[in-house]
Structures are given as C-alpha cells and as structure tokens.
C-alpha cells in the first residue's frame with residue numbers, strides 16, 4: 528500500500544486528443560511534488576481527474592491505498608487554473624461559505640477565514656467584493672479558499688502565475704508549511720526555478736506521458752553522459768581526438784561535453800589531460816529548465832513513458 532496520492536496508469540481521451548497516456552505518479556504524505564510540462568501537456572487534465580471533475584478512461588487514482596471517493600475529494604484543497612470563485616460575493620463571506628461547503632462548522636469556518644485572510648495579507652479587504660480586487664489579490668484569495676477547510680491534500684494548478692514576489696514568498700511558505708504538517712502537495716508550474724527550489728520531487732509530463740519523475744537531485748545527476756570539462760592552456764580542438772564526444776555548451780570556464788552511449792568517460796579525461804591542465808572534470812548537472820527542454824525536445828524519450836518512469840530519472 529502506498530501512503531498519499533497515487534495515479535496508476537491513468538489514460539484520458541477527449542474527442543480528437545489523447546490527453547493522458549498511462550500516467551503514473553505518486554505524492555506521499557508531507558511531500559511537495561512539482562508537476563511540469565509544456566502547454567497542453569496534460570497537467571490540468573490529470574488534476575481534474577484527481578478532483579473527480581473528469582473521469583479517467585482507464586487507470587486508477589488512490590488515496591492511502593484505496594480508490595479516492597467523494598468524502599476524501601471534499602477534503603482536497605484545489606486551486607483550479609480558471610479560478611472559480613464568486614466575483615460579486617464578499618471576500619470573507621465566500622471563504623466562510625466555502626469552508627462550510629466542505630463540512631467545516633460555522634464558528635470554525637469564520638476563524639479559518641480570518642486566519643487565512645491574515646496570512647495572505649488581505650484582512651483589510653475582507654468585506655470587499657472579490658471582483659474589485661486586483662488579479663494578484665484575487666489569486667491570494669484563491670489560495671485562502673484552497674486552505675480554508677483544512678485540506679488533507681492540496682492540488683494547485685499554476686498557483687504562482689500572476690503573483691508578485693511577496694505573494695510568491697507567501698505561497699512558498701504556505702506550501703512548505705502544509706507539507707510539514709503531512710499534507711501531500713502537488714502543484715503545476717511553468718516557473719521551473721521555483722519548482723527546483725521548492726519541490727521534494729518533480730514529474731515532467733510531455734504530450735500526456737510522464738517522461739521523468741524523481742527528486743530534483745536525481746533528475747539533475749541522471750544525465751551522466753554529459754561532463755563539465757575545464758582544460759587550461761588546451762591545444763585547440765582537443766575534443767576532436769575523442770570519437771563520439773562533442774561539445775554541447777559552455778560555461779564561463781568550462782566546456783559541456785556529451786559522450787555517445789557506451790563510450791568511456793575516462794578516455795575523455797585522459798585525452799583532456801594530454802591536451803592541457805585539467806582544472807575540473809565532473810558529471811554535468813543541468814538546471815531543471817535545461818532538463819525540461821531536453822526531455823520535451825526528445826521524441827524518443829517521450830514515446831516510452833513507463834520506461835522513463837521506472838528509471839526514476841531523466842532519459843536525456
């Protein structure tokens with residue numbers, strides 16, 4: 528049995544599109560899981576299936592080892608991409624209403640609404656109609672709405688979009704806090720620097736298929752075919768002496784070298800040492816943004832999602 532949320536080989540077709548193909552991922556208790564993928568990759572569809580807004584064509588969603596039923600779904604804190612609050616209703620009034628809708632008693636609902644309004648720094652706007660708030664502040668209300676009923680699971684669709692830097696910090700703090708309380712937190716984002724900073728684990732989805740899943744560390748160290756090589760006073764074009772090696776990038780001081788499959792990295796090192804003074808030689812650890820581009824640009828990697836998932840690392 529797996530604790531927390533599990534999606535097991537979830538597939539979803541729309542009329543002319545396969546949105547998800549055997550998507551499997553898990554988010555354990557207290558884990559912050561970042562869900563990244565290009566536009567139309569299938570993130571929102573997967574989240575809607577977790578929420579029960581959409582039904583999967585096949586596959587299963589479980590919670591602590593059992594099918595996710597309505598009572599648990601009511602206890603999910605959800606921030607939908609299309610932000611579904613009531614524009615003409617007062618801010619505080621709707622937070623209380625939403626908490627009650629999720630089964631919280633009136634007195635507690637009021638206390639929770641006040642608490643979350645303060646946390647997102649909107650106490651002064653509590654009586655205002657939602658639509659009179661700026662978009663970023665409406666987004667802060669969305670966060671409060673996702674949390675006002677003390678959720679057991681948080682599912683947030685692009686929670687950071689449109690937030691100012693202060694609100695981003697508040698969001699990060701709140702997500703970390705919720706995870707520390709044991710709540711599994713899954714959120715999608717295109718801000719990969721934030722995902723990298725914040726998440727325990729990351730899943731990369733491309734065209735409805737999960738192409739990599741693992742800790743940021745696992746993903747970054749996964750591509751051992753690339754090396755950072757710094758050779759001082761090197762003869763020009765020393766790399767040409769190593770068959771199957773090519774430069775794919777550079778930093779200020781070093782070359783990023785990719786070795787073809789099956790070639791010996793020590794051969795690369797020996798040639799580098801013969802060419803000049805080797806100041807550094809290490810596996811190259813790409814940033815998440817770079818990994819993402821590589822994974823999304825590689826058609827072969829995306830065509831076999833299950834293999835990539837089992838490997839728990841990027842295939843690039």
Ligand SMILES: Nc1ncnc2c1ncn2[C@@H]1O[C@H](COP(=O)(O)OP(=O)(O)OP(=O)(O)O)[C@@H](O)[C@H]1O
Pocket residue numbers: 541542544545546564565566567568569570571572573608
């Ligand atoms: N209700 C729908 N009817 C038909 N096709 C849909 C529907 N909802 C989503 N799709 C299609 O399913 C695919 C996945 O869309 P989805 O919204 O899940 O992607 P996403 O990863 O959330 O993208 P974005 O980052 O742009 O929000 C897309 O090809 C989309 O056009």
